[in-house]
Amino acid sequence: MFAIKTYIKNNILYPKRNNKFPDRPVSKIKIKAGLWGILNKVKNQKKYTGYGHLVTYPEKVAANAWKMLLPYNPNNLGNWSIKNLEPNHETAKVERDLILQMIDLYHGNKNELEGYVTTGGTEANIFSAWLGIKYIEKRGIERDKICLIKTSLTHYSIEKAADIVGVPTFIVPLNDKTWNMDAWGFEKEVENSIKKGKKGFLVPLTLGYTVTGTNDPIKKISRSIEKIKKKHRVEFFIWFDAALNGLIEPFLNNEFKPFSFCEIQTFLTDFHKFGFTPLPAGIILYRKELRQLIEKPITYLEEKDNTLLGSRSGIAPVACWAIINLWGKNGFKRKIYENLKYKYQFINKIKNNQNLQIITNDNSLTCAIVVENKSYKFKWLSEVYGLNFKSENILFNSGKKNILRAKIHFLNH
Ligand SMILES: Cc1ncc(COP(=O)(O)O)c(C=O)c1O
Numbered sequence: 001m002f003a004i005k006t007y008i009k010n011n012i013l014y015p016k017r018n019n020k021f022p023d024r025p026v027s028k029i030k031i032k033a034g035l036w037g038i039l040n041k042v043k044n045q046k047k048y049t050g051y052g053h054l055v056t057y058p059e060k061v062a063a064n065a066w067k068m069l070l071p072y073n074p075n076n077l078g079n080w081s082i083k084n085l086e087p088n089h090e091t092a093k094v095e096r097d098l099i100l101q102m103i104d105l106y107h108g109n110k111n112e113l114e115g116y117v118t119t120g121g122t123e124a125n126i127f128s129a130w131l132g133i134k135y136i137e138k139r140g141i142e143r144d145k146i147c148l149i150k151t152s153l154t155h156y157s158i159e160k161a162a163d164i165v166g167v168p169t170f171i172v173p174l175n176d177k178t179w180n181m182d183a184w185g186f187e188k189e190v191e192n193s194i195k196k197g198k199k200g201f202l203v204p205l206t207l208g209y210t211v212t213g214t215n216d217p218i219k220k221i222s223r224s225i226e227k228i229k230k231k232h233r234v235e236f237f238i239w240f241d242a243a244l245n246g247l248i249e250p251f252l253n254n255e256f257k258p259f260s261f262c263e264i265q266t267f268l269t270d271f272h273k274f275g276f277t278p279l280p281a282g283i284i285l286y287r288k289e290l291r292q293l294i295e296k297p298i299t300y301l302e303e304k305d306n307t308l309l310g311s312r313s314g315i316a317p318v319a320c321w322a323i324i325n326l327w328g329k330n331g332f333k334r335k336i337y338e339n340l341k342y343k344y345q346f347i348n349k350i351k352n353n354q355n356l357q358i359i360t361n362d363n364s365l366t367c368a369i370v371v372e373n374k375s376y377k378f379k380w381l382s383e384v385y386g387l388n389f390k391s392e393n394i395l396f397n398s399g400k401k402n403i404l405r406a407k408i409h410f411l412n413h
Contacts, residue, residue: 049386051408051410052387052407053409054273056277057276059276059277061322062319063319065315065319069315074090076095076116076313077305078304079291079295079306079307081096081116081288094318098283099116099117099283101321102283105250106250106257108258113286115284116284116307116312117281117312117320119280119282119309120282121243121282123284124268124284125155125157125241126160126164128265130308131286132202132239132265136200141235145197145198145199146167147202148162148167149172150170150172151216151395152394152395153210154209161204162202170192171189172189176396176398179209180216181217184397186221198234199234199235200237202237203221204239205218205239206240206242209244211407212359212367213244213360213368214359215249218240222263239265239267240258240268242269245363245366247273248274251329251333252333253363265286267284267285268285271316275323276323278319281316291306339410340365343360343365343410350369354372355378357369357370358370365409365410368406368408370404387408388406389405389406390405
């Protein structure tokens with residue numbers, strides 16, 4: 001310990017920044033000193049993170065799950081729903097229990113749905129686009145006639161997903177008042193794309209835009225789809241990216257039933273955001289019959305796999321399972337109300353400032369602060385609350401607007 005402190009005090013943290021692969025082993029004490037140095041820097045980094053960053057501090061029980069199981073490095077390769085779970089598949093059994101509990105939370109039908117634990121929203125969006133493209137192709141539409149429909153605020157992982165499955169993306173305007181996908185704009189964009197020869201549409205709807213916390217209106221979009229389908233022979237594959245609000249909405253709204261809309265094919269949320277679980281931890285739920293569109297044999301085992309990755313952490317599901325059992329619905333509710341209180345205290349402080357506008361959803365712990373008057377000196381907000389302001393072009397019903405905004409996440413910092 002003395003030696004480590006000396007290293008830190010003298011600022012000789014090892015390994016020093018370099019880009020050469022070591023020829024010989026480095027002494028353990030130097031590695032330990034390096035780890036201490038990194039730990040101190042990470043602690044500092046977290047201390048100075050403001051409301052602008054989505055920083056989750058894991059609950060002790062979830063962090064402990066990692067500490068306890070890490071020496072055994074359990075691997076949840078494949079999918080619990082395909083294989084017969086053997087006595088040596090303990091963490092896969094926990095994953096199965098967790099997924100069934102989550103289906104229950106969303107009032108889904110356990111005979112019709114299944115899912116698995118992902119590394120987060122990006123993986124789950126790519127997975128959904130992969131399923132979507134196969135689903136539409138199976139209905140006789142070639143890939144070059146498929147496109148993806150999104151808004152200016154849709155998370156950038158959707159652009160990655162579109163790129164990977166090889167389809168172009170089109171932007172639907174946001175509603176000027178509600179800052180979510182405009183149903184009329186949606187119909188217009190789909191009609192335009194049909195005129196250009198498109199016949200298949202991947203549509204990721206967002207439940208909690210990263211910047212505003214606002215939700216896309218599934219009821220309205222579903223009515224628009226019905227109308228379009230009466231006029232044209234086209235196919236849709238719709239999913240809910242609820243990375244942000246998926247662990248908030250069901251605790252504040254008993255009627256939250258995403259799969260009650262027959263158009264919704266997959267639903268994703270993240271535990272490492274508002275679920276207080278270490279990275280990486282998210283879930284994807286999907287309609288069971290979709291699985292056969294993508295499953296592959298694991299050639300060296302008597303098993304099939306329909307997940308996006310190969311080896312997967314067996315600890316992440318245990319950490320998520322620990323959290324939901326530690327808190328239950330009441331615990332989540334308590335935590336959310338605690339943080340909503342901070343959100344409304346913040347909003348009350350600045351709501352009378354004519355130069356600023358707050359965009360949010362009542363049931364979200366995220367909001368955007370928009371600078372309405374560009375000559376307004378907004379820098380104090382960055383200094384006091386640690387916000388990053390960014391100017392971006394956003395397509396609204398009324399046209400393209402250049403918006404200066406910062407995002408805020410209300411999580412016990
Ligand atoms: C709405 C939304 N979708 C997807 C993601 C991607 O999640 P991850 O970074 O866990 O891959 C984010 C991340 O902030 C998000 O806000």
